[in-house]
Amino acid sequence: MLEGLLAIGAVGCATREAGTAATAATAAGRGPQPPVDEWQRIRSEFDLSPAWNHMSSFLLASHPRPVREAIEALRKQLDDNPPLALHTHEDSTPVREAAAAYMGARADEIALTDSTTMGLATLYLGLPLKAGDEVLTTTHDHYVTHESLRFAAERTGATVRRIALYEKSSAATAEGMTEAIAKALTPATRVVAITWVHSSSGVKTPVRAMAEVIARANQGRAPQDRIVFCVDGVHGFGVEDVTMADLGCDFFAAGCHKWIFGPRGTGVLWGKAELWPMLRPTIPHFGQEGHKAWIQGQPAPPTTASMMTPGGFHSFEHRWALPAAFAFHKSIGKAKVAARIHALNRQCKEGLRAMKHVTLHTPLEDAISAGIICFEVAGMTPEALMWKLIERKVIATTSPYATSYVRVAPSIINSEADVEAVLREVRALA
Ligand SMILES: Cc1ncc(COP(=O)(O)O)c(C=O)c1O
Structure with missing residues (x-):
């Protein structure tokens, strides 16, 4: 197409x-x-x-002027002297801080990714699932949610159950969608994986109300049995005026190259501070924590958001220019x-x-x-x-x-x- x-x-x-x-x-x-x-x-x-x-500007962003200029300035630095540019910008704190300010979150709760897909895959493959656990998802989610969950289930022995939140999208209601989740939770449910705005129908799900239902179901559960609520947020991110606390979910993945109009090939994975240690990274990160332990021959420390930022070199001029996109939104x-x-x-x-x-x-x-x-x-x-x-x-x-x-x-x-x-x-x- x-x-x-x-x-x-x-x-x-x-x-x-x-x-x-x-x-x-x-x-x-x-x-x-x-x-x-x-x-x-x-x-x-x-x-x-x-x-x-x-x-269809939501599909893949055109860069607004401030983002184009930031990318060009960083590209020049990289072309002039790649190691020096790396040295200057490799601490991703400014990027995470800009995302955190936009999301109403903390910088240490954010992993940087290249896309929604990368965020969801690292999240779902990183969850501590096991045989007997159930992941509850819906029939309305994107291919990348369904496939990431399939990969996770095949590796762990967990099962995935898909439910419909509505029969007819034009007649969907917030109450009906919340009720559908409430009814489908079982003692075996460990993960609820949904999408904020369905790119299949345009329906926006009531994330907050669902989070409340899940919080009630979690009351009295042992920490290892609690349900983790994960959201593909890409089509609400850059549209809605809410914070992560307003949404109330546990993890939230979004690309920044759609409604945020950020550099193509950028994204974020946000999670509540106390939940990151449960995740198992898939791709080694290039930050201090894991690398230091490896150098010293020590066991890896508990997982942090930084450690869930996939390592390897990236199209850095794009990643480092991401704050310009959040500033652009903030200026409006x-x-x-x-x-x-x-x-x-x-x-x-x-x-x-x-x-x-x-x-x-x-x-x-x-x-x-x-x-x-x-x-x-x-x-x-x-x-x-x-x-x-x-x-x-x-x-x-x-x-x-x-x-x-x-x-x-x-x-x-x-x-x-x-x-x-x-x-x-x-x-x-x-
Ligand atoms: C609901 C949803 N999730 C995820 C994606 C994939 O996004 P990305 O290109 O950021 O990986 C799309 C693609 O448009 C989508 O519609």
């Missing part, structure tokens, strides 16, 4: 209309909004081609980002829902949706619909699941006029 997108190239008419109109966001009255031209200024920080209506404000994305998504979903030839699969409510919208058009396969939209300069994607839908995802780089342009093109397909 991506090759196809590239092949089409940047020809054709401009979709971007000058001067965004009155804000639906303000009209919807959800949270403070910056002046309209503030969003145009934010859009101008990106080098995204103006020939396209970019409605987490609350404004969340309000903006929700307002544009609501505008889009309300428009789609009003069309008779469209089936909207994502709920309208802000509490159980975020930035991804899944829908179908009668008589068209998702693939055909995606290409039809691309022909009309709207960058849509299809969800990579057994049941696939077309997705659009209005984000901070989009305007109300962009959303209107999507609605116009979908309306024309009636």
Whole structure:
């Protein structure tokens, strides 16, 4: 699909209309909004081609100017003198501190990864599972959650059980999803593995309420029997205005190259401070703790978040530039980002829902949706619909699941006029 997108190239008419109109966001009255031209200024920080209506910027980030500049400066240092650049920047504390400040967490609770996939795989393969243990997950999670859990189960003898949180995504409710988890917990459940925002349907799960259910189930359990609550958070990270404490989960993995618009090939794995020692690293880290013990011929110390940062050399100019992405979000404000994305998504979903030839699969409510919208058009396969939209300069994607839908995802780089342009093109397909 991506090759196809590239092949089409940047020809054709401009979709971007000058001067965004009155804000639906303000009209919807959800949270403070910056002046309209503030969003145009934010859009101008990106080098995204103006020939396209970019409605899938969540897939893989385009770097905004401050991130591009930070990468370039670091790349120059690496090209000038790689060992000296390594020596200057190898302590990852500034990167972890920037992530921690954004997440409302502590730097020593964060491992750095290259992607959501890397975070989830190191987490699930690192959990102390054994035969007789059960991992509870859902039918809605991404391939990388299901596969990481399969790998973990095959190595440990634990079993994985998948449940549905809803039958019909557009009719999902927070209560129904929480109840589904509550009902499925058993004395053998050791891990609950879910996804914050389903890229299959756009449904946002009630992580906090689920965490409370799990905390109640953990009351009275011995430490080794307690349930660990793990979340693939990638499609809420950079969208919602919450901290890790607000979510209440135990571990949270996310790539920073989607909604955060961080350097491509960056990610974080966060976990509660007291839980890191239970994990078994898979890839040796390049920090002090493990290496010092190895040099001294000592047993490895208890696992820390730093020790769960996979070692080896990385595309360091990207990793070290990650603080620029968090600073970019901070300069806008987490609350404004969340309000903006929700307002544009609501505008889009309300428009789609009003069309008779469209089936909207994502709920309208802000509490159980975020930035991804899944829908179908009668008589068209998702693939055909995606290409039809691309022909009309709207960058849509299809969800990579057994049941696939077309997705659009209005984000901070989009305007109300962009959303209107999507609605116009979908309306024309009636
Ligand atoms: C829900 C979900 N989790 C994980 C991933 C993989 O993310 P990454 O590319 O950061 O590994 C995706 C991909 O878009 C996804 O939709």
